[in-house]
């Protein structure tokens with residue numbers, strides 16, 4: 001008879017193996033749909049424990065399943081890194097670094113799956129667990145991904161969007177994910193609500209001419225963009241606190257030659273908001289500001305609006321399972337519950353369709369997405385979260401009523417068809 005104590009003991013006894021796995025993944029970062037190194041490291045790890053891939057998807061994505069039948073529990077781990085020039089492990093190709101800590105998710109979930117497998121729990125109880133390694137969570141490197149879409153290799157920008165579209169999660173009853181926390185006095189977080197976002201691209205179009213001899217013949221696109229950013233700053237007083245709005249971006253093109261008036265300036269941005277209806281209203285205001293600021297200086301503005309990610313509302317009942325197991329490790333006041341985070345993730349899309357959670361864990365120093373992010377406390381990063389995942393899986397597998405309670409109370413925000421309509425409606 002397998003107990004939670006047995007599972008915890010074996011995780012504690014095999015600490016060094018998961019530390020080595022985590023370090024190897026952290027040291028080999030790659031951007032979305034290019035995560036071949038982390039994929040190969042993980043496949044080798046599974047092979048050494050007698051497990052093989054059961055599905056591949058979305059270029060670099062893959063899954064490993066143990067057991068069979070119901071309940072079917074999904075686990076998520078994200079493979080991709082983010083561009084952070086100057087991070088000690090940033091790769092030479094495109095500065096990819098695991099500054100969002102995704103490599104640690106992979107090590108935690110792989111470790112948890114292997115320990116459940118080796119314990120024989122799924123020989124004693126019916127049920128299956130699929131661990132999905134999902135590519136391309138960070139919404140970055142867009143020219144490359146748009147080319148992949150053009151080439152027919154993927155249909156959508158993010159990994160989970162492609163996986164949802166391809167029905168990969170249909171068989172799952174519940175889905176558990178975890179993510180590194182940023183700067184926080186808490187050790188864990190559960191049931192955090194996350195903001196959604198839409199992606200914006202503004203091309204300000206002017207006319208080039210000699211910047212010294214004949215600026216009066218030109219129309220300065222960079223000035224149009226500067227005027228627009230001032231206008232957005234003034235619009236901010238119309239944003240309501242309760243909607244928690246963020247509009248942030250970067251200038252990716254501000255002209256071609258210093259001695260010419262810039263004829264093209266491009267500003268790429270996210271518009272984030274907790275209130276999805278309000279988001280469309282604010283989006284319209286920002287578009288108007290861009291169009292009329294361009295016109296004020298004699299130019300035009302072309303605007304591209306793409307789906308980002310939907311707001312994430314976690315399943316409270318499933319969060320409770322994880323929370324109960326956290327309490328074996330820490331005090332209640334060390335867990336941040338029901339936070340409103342202005343971060344976003346494609347896990348938000350999945351949460352509209354399936355009971356899904358993402359708990360946060362810590363043990364890092366430095367800034368999340370910063371070049372100084374490092375894994376400073378391996379026990380807290382790898383062992384404690386592995387224990388939480390394994391003991392939560394134990395509770396769900398050994399008590400199917402708990403799974404049924406979660407699935408029977410879950411109300412999807414969108415049907416599959418509605419979600420696909422949203423995903424295919426590129427311009428809101």
Ligand SMILES: [Zn+2]
Nearest residue numbers: 100102137179
């Ligand atoms: Zn992340």
